[in-house]
Amino acid sequence: MKRIFNGLLRRAPMDKDGVARIAARQIYILPTSIGMLYATTVFVMLLGSLNYQNNIGLLFAFFMASVGLVAMHHCWYNLLGLAISVRSGPAVFDGAAALFEVTLSNERSHARYDLRLKGGLDASTPVALDAHDQRGIAFAQPTSRRGLLWLTDLEVETRHPMHLFRAWCYARGQASVLVYPRPAVAAPSPVQSSGDTHRPAARTGEGADDYIGSREYRSGDSTRHLDWKAFARERGLVVKQFGGDDGLEVWIDWRALSTPDPEERIRLLTRQVLDAGAANLRFGMRLPGTEIGLASGADQMQHCLRELALFDDGQTKAPSH
Structure with a gap:
């Protein structure tokens, strides 16, 4: 009525x-x-x-x-x-x-x-x-x-x-x-692969590795890698993950996640995109029917977030009157 x-x-x-x-x-x-x-x-x-x-x-x-x-x-x-x-x-x-x-x-x-x-x-x-x-x-x-x-x-x-x-x-x-999409509190590590671009020689010592994302805290993890800023934002205990390979590139891949719920999978991918963007990594994203090439920076992050927001969604057209 x-x-x-x-x-x-x-x-x-x-x-x-x-x-x-x-x-x-x-x-x-x-x-x-x-x-x-x-x-x-x-x-x-x-x-x-x-x-x-x-x-x-x-x-x-x-x-x-x-x-x-x-x-x-x-x-x-x-x-x-x-x-x-x-x-x-x-x-x-x-x-x-x-x-x-x-x-x-x-x-x-x-x-x-x-x-x-x-x-x-x-x-x-x-x-x-x-x-x-x-x-x-x-x-x-x-x-x-x-x-x-x-x-x-x-x-x-x-x-x-x-x-x-x-x-x-x-x-x-x-x-x-x-x-x-609303990002998940923490997400598994994205897929890593050796890139074609050459990076400077690896440094030694603490802090030399590249930040590649975050995941939930597991028993036995070092407290030195805890993300205290995330804890202060009430995201729970989150562990920062690092990798030290030269030319490391990250792929955020739909198929790499085993979560059956599509919306939960999109939330996990959103968290991976935000973590990769915050770390200024060179990353790409693969979705069913869509692939975004490797790049870095705010534009790349916004491009990936837009694809996740509109992925398999019927809201891309204005409602009819």
Whole structure:
């Protein structure tokens, strides 16, 4: 029933510039609880004045009714012609808040007051726009799965003036935020192979080996290799792993993991990517049907994380309306 009702709602579409402008028939308005109390008071005053033939009471009741009608018109007019645009925010990991940038623009010569965004994680602060003014607002949405999180419907409301009525409208958007998989606490060592590139001669002494990743602590492991920073971030006891071969290259391989759950396997691969990126290793990634060549740096890490976020996922296309 709710799905059918949502399908009947009128939404302001985005134009070719990515801006939705609110038209008259796209604004909904209803009295608030304060407005209902106000209307009840006016009705009781009207009945009492008619019963006792009190002209002053009738005058005051009609005056209050007129104020209510004017407030309803101004509440509706406060949204009319409002321009709304939505921009995508940076990629986040599953479980973190995804941020969108919503811009409210006032294209008329009169100010707008008490504009609020609805549906976000944080309570929306009222926004006032002067004539021909605009304001950018950070709009946070929860994440519950990897892939693309689309913001297709944005609700804006106002209760100006007097909070007797609530007017609201919907804007249709096409913005999305990439949600990376939530990384596992620790992961097995990635596959190592001798690379073609030559590295400088091996150094000797403590700290000469290359960091190649981390894994869960096992009984008998040296406490010198414990990752205390990971422990402080409540990831549990994690052991740093090192390798000293010249030209060592790391492959993060889907087939090297035996975990039957695909989502858990992706979480393990995500942890391996993050560890390899943090160690500035030269690494590549192999997924069914996809192979990312050996490279290093932030771009390589982001490339791998994006492939993991969208791997075998149906969220790469915007939802149809």
